[in-house]
Amino acid sequence: MSDNWTPPQGSWASSAARRRNMQAIRSRDTTPERLIRRLVHAQGLRYRVAARPLSDLRRTADMVFRPTKVAVFIDGCYWHGCPEHYVPPRTNPGYWSEKVARNMARDRDTDQRLQAAGWTVLRFWEHESATECAGRIAAEVAKQRDQLHGMVEQEE
Template identity: 30%
Template structure:
């Protein structure tokens, strides 16, 4: 079950700046829980996919070559979701620039794939509990048959 970030808005950080930096640096960018959820849904609907190609721009989370489709699973925190994302209280300038850069890079990747003739699907972390995500994946499954 997804727990929104709103519930954590007023929590005080008990870690030092250095400890928090180490914790944040250790967060995986591949094989995250949200990617595992999407992989499970793809498998549930019989969609054959590959993950994290070094040969494709931006290393999409999932790609379906047969359909020329890439699927990115965007974390609300790291991709700056305007609904659920939040900026850390410390080093605000750094995080503001970082999250803006992440969003700009996401748009660039969307444009790059479209120029290459690929479909781009982005699923936000908070959408994983939504029936819409499953409908999108069901549509992919129908196309891939």
């Protein structure tokens, strides 16, 4: 891309450099996600990556445990408005602050929809200890699995 690039009228990208920077940000397979997945996998748990928990909901969870209905999200501090680490942008603050607010509203809506469908939603911030996150995920999946097996045994 040439440095002579100019954003279209009304574009969110305030410069060619900003545009390149924003395009380079990963939406999946971030370092915190990969580390937590590796730790959860090492505990013998299997899951889907970047999958839709509900087929009719156009949103993906970072890790999906279908049989136990556990959806895991590892949220970036900037993009999801971490109360500890979010710093409002200095460039184009109106656009970016509104974007983060929309992300936060969508996160709450996703949580509500999944919970209404019987899913357990676990959300972690990217700055949280991967070991602690993996432990909480494994504990919740085990708890849901035990409840699922208990229900099956009662039916027999």
